[in-house]
Amino acid sequence: MVVLSKGELEQIALPAVQRTAPPLAVVPEIDLDKAARDGANGRAAAARAVAAACEKHGFFKVTGHGVPAAILARMDAAAAAFFALQQQEKDAATAFGYSSKRIGCNGDLGWVEYLLLGVTPSGAAPLPESSDASTCSFRDLLNEYIAAVRRMTCTVLKLMAEGLGLDEKDAFSRLVLDKESDSMLRVNHYPPRPELKQLGGHGRLTGFGEHTDPQIISVLRSNDTSGLEISLRDGSWVSVPADRNSFFVNVGDALQVLTNGRFRSVPHRVMVNSARPRVSVIFFAGPPPRERLAPLPELVGEGGRRCYREFTWREYKTSAYRTKLSENRLCYFETAATS
Numbered sequence: 001m002v003v004l005s006k007g008e009l010e011q012i013a014l015p016a017v018q019r020t021a022p023p024l025a026v027v028p029e030i031d032l033d034k035a036a037r038d039g040a041n042g043r044a045a046a047a048r049a050v051a052a053a054c055e056k057h058g059f060f061k062v063t064g065h066g067v068p069a070a071i072l073a074r075m076d077a078a079a080a081a082f083f084a085l086q087q088q089e090k091d092a093a094t095a096f097g098y099s100s101k102r103i104g105c106n107g108d109l110g111w112v113e114y115l116l117l118g119v120t121p122s123g124a125a126p127l128p129e130s131s132d133a134s135t136c137s138f139r140d141l142l143n144e145y146i147a148a149v150r151r152m153t154c155t156v157l158k159l160m161a162e163g164l165g166l167d168e169k170d171a172f173s174r175l176v177l178d179k180e181s182d183s184m185l186r187v188n189h190y191p192p193r194p195e196l197k198q199l200g201g202h203g204r205l206t207g208f209g210e211h212t213d214p215q216i217i218s219v220l221r222s223n224d225t226s227g228l229e230i231s232l233r234d235g236s237w238v239s240v241p242a243d244r245n246s247f248f249v250n251v252g253d254a255l256q257v258l259t260n261g262r263f264r265s266v267p268h269r270v271m272v273n274s275a276r277p278r279v280s281v282i283f284f285a286g287p288p289p290r291e292r293l294a295p296l297p298e299l300v301g302e303g304g305r306r307c308y309r310e311f312t313w314r315e316y317k318t319s320a321y322r323t324k325l326s327e328n329r330l331c332y333f334e335t336a337a338t339s
């Protein structure tokens, strides 16, 4: 079990000036079911709305997503059961991607425990040899979830390409459907915050510190507990109202590069401010490691400036994972303003 020292606990308590929650966000909504029912016009309108949301915020909400409610209910139950295990049992699941409080290897701490799993073309990465039956059934469920969410993710990515007016409508979705796509699934559990007195008076804890997601897009669903906050272009923070019936989409760094900066990789964080636990499940849609990423020529335009140099996804991921969460990880890949 990871026990935080008093000093470490203080690091995840926000400074006193940030004690109050920011205002509620007005999150753009895209109804995929309606877009499909309304024919070509409905689809074109949804594509335009998706592109507008990605340009303005890098964030929107998806309703009518088509992921069966039964899968979502089973995921909720399975995640709750896993995180309710004794600490010793959870610690034994490190081969299954379990970790607590420490995010990455660069000293970032958060009031969170999580499972982080690689995703292969057929679902979640193979189980460790010693897995028991309950782990296997959890894995089967994860695979069903991943298949359904990946389908929806690709619908969203096609709408993005259409909204950008790209000739190749699968310019983004093909990267996620590639058999070597480096996608991940993360299940986060933010335990209710401890008593104020244990925190020396700080009412809000950092669950997951400010960052952008490195992949193409992240597709998130949570329970009814809020806590997710996004940063707007003016640098202010807004709090995203929880909605267990919808998915939330974040534009990631790779998509910001592919769109030459037109779509915005949205800075976000999770604050633990509730007496109830927050559970979120995030599908990170990533390209194959060898994929060369660069601004799409159609989006640079003739004589236009390429804001990023070409690099492979492996190169970017390695570089991003060497930095602290809150660092601007893309700056090493930007071109000089004169080029």
Ligand SMILES: O=C(O)CCC(=O)C(=O)O
Pocket (backbone or CB within 6 Å): 186, 188, 208, 213, 220, 222, 228, 268, 269, 270, 280, 282
């Ligand atoms: O748990 C959440 O709601 C978001 C967490 C997050 O941003 C991440 O895992 O990258």
Ligand SMILES: [Fe+2]
Pocket (backbone or CB within 6 Å): 211, 212, 213, 218, 268
């Ligand atoms: Fe994130």
